[in-house]
Amino acid sequence: MKYLALVLLCLALSSPIDAQTLSLQQCIEKALQHNPDIVQSRHNILQTDISLKESWTNLLPTASANAATSSSGPFVSDMTSQWDWSMGGSVSQTFYRPGLYSGIQQAARRKDAAEYSDQSLNDQIRSSVERLYYQILSSDTLISVYKANIKLADEQLIRMRRMVELGMKRESDMLKSEVQKGTFESQLVREMESLATATRNLNVLMGREPLEPLQTILIPLESVDVPNFEAAMRKMLENNPAIKRLEAQRNAQSLALRIAREAFLPSLSGGYSYSRRNSLFSSSPTEDDQVSLRLSIGLFEGFQRKYNCQSEKLRLDDAILDLEYTLRDLHMQMANQYQALDTQEQLITIDRKNLVSAKKDLETVTQQYAAGFSSILDLMDAQVSALQSETSLVRDMFGRKQIESEIRRLMGE
Secondary structure (H helix, E strand, O other): OHHHHHHHHHHHHOOOOOOEEEOHHHHHHHHHHHOHHHHHHHHHHHHHHHHHHHHHHOOOOEEEEEEEEEOOOOOOOOOOOOOEEEEEEEEEEEEEOOOHHHHHHHHHHHHHHHHHHHHHHHHHHHHHHHHHHHHHHHHHHHHHHHHHHHHHHHHHHHHHHHHHHOOOOOHHHHHHHHHHHHHHHHHHHHHHHHHHHHHHHHHHHOOOOOOOOEEEOOOOOOOOOOOOHHHHHHHHHHHOHHHHHHHHHHHHHHHHHHHHHHOOOOEEEEEEEEEEEEOOOOOOOEEEEEEEEEEEOOOOOOOHHHHHHHHHHHHHHHHHHHHHHHHHHHHHHHHHHHHHHHHHHHHHHHHHHHHHHHHHHHHHHHHHHHHOOOOHHHHHHHHHHHHHHHHHHHHHHHHHHHHHHHHHHHHOO
């Protein structure tokens, strides 16, 4: 672990000067602020909020006013200088109609679903940023490891050439060392490609140009902070936005079924109107006003309301099935993540032991090879074993951080 810490420190000191340095939290904040999917999700929330406000306006009365004037003539009738006029106004109020009050509740549940959907998308973006950020850190570390091994291979080749020139070693030993160095170089090239790909993906996720330089900040790898499985399950059921979204959609669909059934109920409305007018045949204006109360009910509409109820009931059943399936699926995902976390803990313990043994073996075989007691194949096997142990430890430690991130996403944190 001391060697790994030294590698990480050297990596931090060799950072590009012109690259913008961003912490994991800064990357998350940029992605949540500039990602186009997040922007569209927020627009959807605004739209559902407008729909909710519109549903409340149905409770308000409506008012209207009118005015008119007229005179006879001038082409067929005799034209007069006196003009008839009239003016009036009316106010009407709907006290009840099918879906009037249930529609408000339905709009509220749809807004809740949109907000939970936005929160779920935020969690997904955050998880993606963390995954890419850890991948970049892992690739950076592995690149440093590969470079260190290539440097050691170069030094070994220099010594090998001298020993070949002196007749102390065979030329085939030197050729095998060159092949091994080429293997290290190919691993370096592939890891640099992985680093570049992850950096481009993270830049795009943050709303930046794909090729914009980016420098990360090292994070602690020694441990993860997650609750036990039972506590994590409780938090998931309480906070997971995907569950909350489906619950809100189920409730909204339940209200849609209620609205469909309310279509069989009558509507009740009332109103008041006032008018004032004069005419050629009256010496003074006349006034009228009227109060009305109306009760209406649809008697037959070709079974449309019946079929609409059946359709909304099927949609409600589907919403319930979606919720139940998601609960089972998330339970499975949480169990898988905790199993994977336990596996990573065991692998990291094994990797640490293997790394200590592999480095000790490499040191011993190197001395034996220099003394002529070991072959070049023994030396190459020891070098490969040390490299594999170190790369496995790096990958498993960053893999454990990715599992921690996924568990927190499932818990809705």
